[in-house]
Amino acid sequence: MEKLVVEKSMNLRGHIRVSGAKNACLPILAATLLGTEDIILEDVPKLKDVEIMCEVLRALGAEVEDLGGGVVRVNAKNINTYETKYELMSKMRASFLVMGPLLGRMNKAKNSLPGGCTIGARPIDLHLKGFRALGVECEEHYGEDDDGEDSYILAHTENLVGNKVYLDFPSVGATENIMMAAVLAKGRTIIENAAMEPEIVDLSNFLRKLGGNIKGAGTNTIIIDGVEKLYGAKHQIIPDRIEAGTFMVAAAITQGDVIIDNVIPNHLRPVISKLEEAGCQIEEFDESVRVVGPEFLKGIDIKTLPYPGFPTDMQAQFMAMMTQCQGTNTVIETVFENRFMHVDEFRRMGAMISVDDRSATIKGGRKLVGNKVYATDLRCGAALILAGFVAEGQTEVYDIYHIDRGYEDIEAKLKGIGGNIKRVNE
Ligand code: EPZ
Numbered sequence: 374m375e376k377l378v379v380e381k382s383m384n385l386r387g388h389i390r391v392s393g394a395k396n397a398c399l400p401i402l403a404a405t406l407l408g409t410e411d412i413i414l415e416d417v418p419k420l421k422d423v424e425i426m427c428e429v430l431r432a433l434g435a436e437v438e439d440l441g442g443g444v445v446r447v448n449a450k451n452i453n454t455y456e457t458k459y460e461l462m463s464k465m466r467a468s469f470l471v472m473g474p475l476l477g478r479m480n481k482a483k484n485s486l487p488g489g490c491t492i493g494a495r496p497i498d499l500h501l502k503g504f505r506a507l508g509v510e511c512e513e514h515y516g517e518d519d520d521g522e523d524s525y526i527l528a529h530t531e532n533l534v535g536n537k538v539y540l541d542f543p544s545v546g547a548t549e550n551i552m553m554a555a556v557l558a559k560g561r562t563i564i565e566n567a568a569m570e571p572e573i574v575d576l577s578n579f580l581r582k583l584g585g586n587i588k589g590a591g592t593n594t595i596i597i598d599g600v601e602k603l604y605g606a607k608h609q610i611i612p613d614r615i616e617a618g619t620f621m622v623a624a625a626i627t628q629g630d631v632i633i634d635n636v637i638p639n640h641l642r643p644v645i646s647k648l649e650e651a652g653c654q655i656e657e658f659d660e661s662v663r664v665v666g667p668e669f670l671k672g673i674d675i676k677t678l679p680y681p682g683f684p685t686d687m688q689a690q691f692m693a694m695m696t697q698c699q700g701t702n703t704v705i706e707t708v709f710e711n712r713f714m715h716v717d718e719f720r721r722m723g724a725m726i727s728v729d730d731r732s733a734t735i736k737g738g739r740k741l742v743g744n745k746v747y748a749t750d751l752r753c754g755a756a757l758i759l760a761g762f763v764a765e766g767q768t769e770v771y772d773i774y775h776i777d778r779g780y781e782d783i784e785a786k787l788k789g790i791g792g793n794i795k796r797v798n799e
Contacts, residue, residue, distance in 0.1 A: 377770040377784060379743070379761030380793035385629035387790040391617045391636055392418035392781040393443065393610035397572040399467045400549040401579050401610065402426045405447040406435060406474035407556060408583050410605030412447045417610060419443070421778045425465040429457055433471065448605075449478075456483040459522040463488070465778075466495060470546060473500075473553030476509055476528060485525040486515075491749045493709040497526075499544045503551035504528055506536040507558055535560035535599055543568040543593065543679045549576055555597040556585040564595040570680040571640045575611045582606035614640040615686045616780060617662070619755045621645075622690045623787065624664035625653045626697055627762050631790050634661045643683040647673055647691065651698055672700035672737050677708050689715040689756035695735040696724045697763055702735045715753035718746040722764050743768040751779035758783070762792060 393416035403426065405412045417423060427437045427445070434453035438446040455475050462468045466487035475482035489495045501511045509530040516523030535558045540547055548568040553576075555562035567573070569591055577590030583603040589595045612635045621641070624631035625648050638645065638657040645655050645662070652667035673695065677685040685708035695702035696719060706712045713733055716726045721744045725736035743766035748754030754776035761768030770776075773796070776783060784794045 374771070374799045375773055376797055376799055377758065377773050377776070378795050378797050379758055379768040379770060381765060382762040382791060382793040383627045385623055385627045385631055385762070385790040385792060388632045388634055389620050389786050389790050390634045391612045391620070392416070394418075394572060394575070394613035395420055395422060395779050396545070396615070397575040398423055398610045399426050400470050400553070400572065400576045401608065402430060402447070403470035403474055404553050404576060404580055404583075405430065406433065406449045406452060406471060407477050407553065407580070407603045408447070408605055409450045409602060410448065412583075412605050413607040414445045414447065415443060415607070415609040417443050417445045418613065418781045420781055421774070422465050422467065425461065426468065429461050429468045429471060432458065432461060433475070452478065455479045455481040457485070459485040466490065467546070469497060469500070470550055470553070472504070472526070472528060473550035476504060476530065476533060476554045477557035480531070480533065481529045483525060483527045485522065491714050492712045499540050499542065499547035500550045501526070503538045503540075503547055503564070504554060506538045507551070507554055507562065508532065508534045508536070509554070533558035533599070535562040535597070537563045537565065540564065540566045545570055545573065548573055548595070552576065552580065552587065552595060552597060555599060556580050556587065557603065558597075558599040560599055562597040562599070564597070565593065567593050567595045568679060569593060571611060571614060571637070579606065579608045582608055611640075612636055615684065615752070617641060618644040618684070618687045619690050619759070619780075620786075621648060621662065621664045622694050623759055623762065623790070623792070625651065625666040625670065626694045626759055628666040628668055629790070630663070630665045632661055632663045636660060636662050638662055642681060644687055647675060647683065651694070670694065670698040672698045672702045674703045676705040679708065685709060685712060686752050688712060689752045690759055692716070692719065692726070692733065692735060693756040693759040695737060696739045696741060696760065698737040700737050702737055704733045704735065706731050714749035715756055718749070718753065718757055719760060721746055722760055722768065740765065742766055745769045745771065748772045748775040751775045755780060755783070758787070758794065761794075
């Protein structure tokens with residue numbers, strides 16, 4: 374079993390480069406199923422989750438070729454089934470994003486239920502609400518355990534017809550799945566209370582390059598006018614704003630001076646604003662940001678919200694930093710119902726954190742001590758590395774497969790700015 378061994382690493386400095394965004398790449402890979410000619414994707418990050426999505430596409434009959442250097446060629450002209458097998462679905466819940474494109478291409482899709490994970494139940498009711506609005510019959514089959522082999526959704530329709538859909542919550546995945554189903558539907562679809570994340574905009578830009586007719590991505594109302602057919606395209610995945618934010622916190626927490634390259638600063642407004650509130654100096658350039666961490670971090674409060682609010686995927690990383698901020702800091706997690714699994718791990722390193730339902734209070738100025746800790750999800754894993762950089766002694770992070778799902782070569786990148794971190798095979 375692999376683990377990451379992290380030693381105290383103050384004053385990180387130098388350049389660190391961000392990869393393509395996992396949460397843009399996964400829906401865009403799913404969307405390649407809508408194309409009927411060669412598609413070239415650039416800046417595809419080397420991640421476990423991306424490998425699994427490519428496996429899912431191949432299993433559906435698409436050609437998927439890794440051309441090296443982050444370039445992937447996909448051709449979905451000859452997809453030959455509408456069913457994604459359980460063993461693939463169970464590896465990664467984002468495989469559920471192939472439902473929309475398969476409905477668009479084949480008017481039919483069968484997917485086992487994505488099931489929950491440590492951060493929450495991760496329901497799909499809004500995805501199904503959208504498909505049903507487009508005229509799709511969605512049969513829900515539940516076995517004894519709701520994410521087992523015999524629990525699946527069988528969706529089918531005579532024809533996909535555009536409609537108005539209101540999302541009770543601006544769900545990222547539901548917005549993406551409905552967009553991908555609507556792009557080949559007959560007529561107009563309007564998604565109201567749509568998610569506004571940059572990854573939605575990147576998906577929309579990709580679908581438009583394929584020949585789709587989409588307006589309003591990035592706002593809470595997205596208008597899709599169905600077209601007959603989609604073709605091929607070349608597309609560069611946007612940089613990963615969450616990986617960038619993670620490295621910004623690494624500089625902040627270690628009194629570092631780090632330049633993060635391949636960044637769109639505008640995607641990081643809440644993170645930049647909160648780091649400045651904590652006393653960091655931030656310099657923005659066209660495609661990079663410089664973060665200088667102060668000697669003493671001021672206390673801050675965060676509340677996670679859908680974009681453009683503070684990103685839930687940055688909550689664990691900020692909590693690691695808050696253990697070092699002065700005074701008492703609070704976190705309110707409004708997006709997922711169980712996203713404080715990292716608190717116990719921080720406590721094992723000496724943090725003083727109290728949790729009451731969806732809010733956490735973090736006592737600042739705490740000396741952390743290295744310990745054996747476990748990544749419960751990919752962002753918790755990244756946050757434990759950050760905590761290990763400021764803790765006295767050695768921190769051993771286990772279950773690092775979570776981290777490899779969302780961070781490409783994380784130890785090589787962090788070593789490059791002076792981080793004392795190594796991957797060890799136990
Ligand atoms: C995407 O997940 C991201 N994953 C998550 O990133 C991210 O945390 C999340 O968006 C929020 O930004 C990918 O893009 C692959 P949601 P998604 O649907 O689409 C509720 C990471 O660390 N909901 O916006 O699953 C749901 O329960 C991962 O990279 C419904 O109620 O998120 C949750 O409380 C973690 N019904 C809230 O919406 C539905 O049908 C947000 O979920 C769908 C969602």
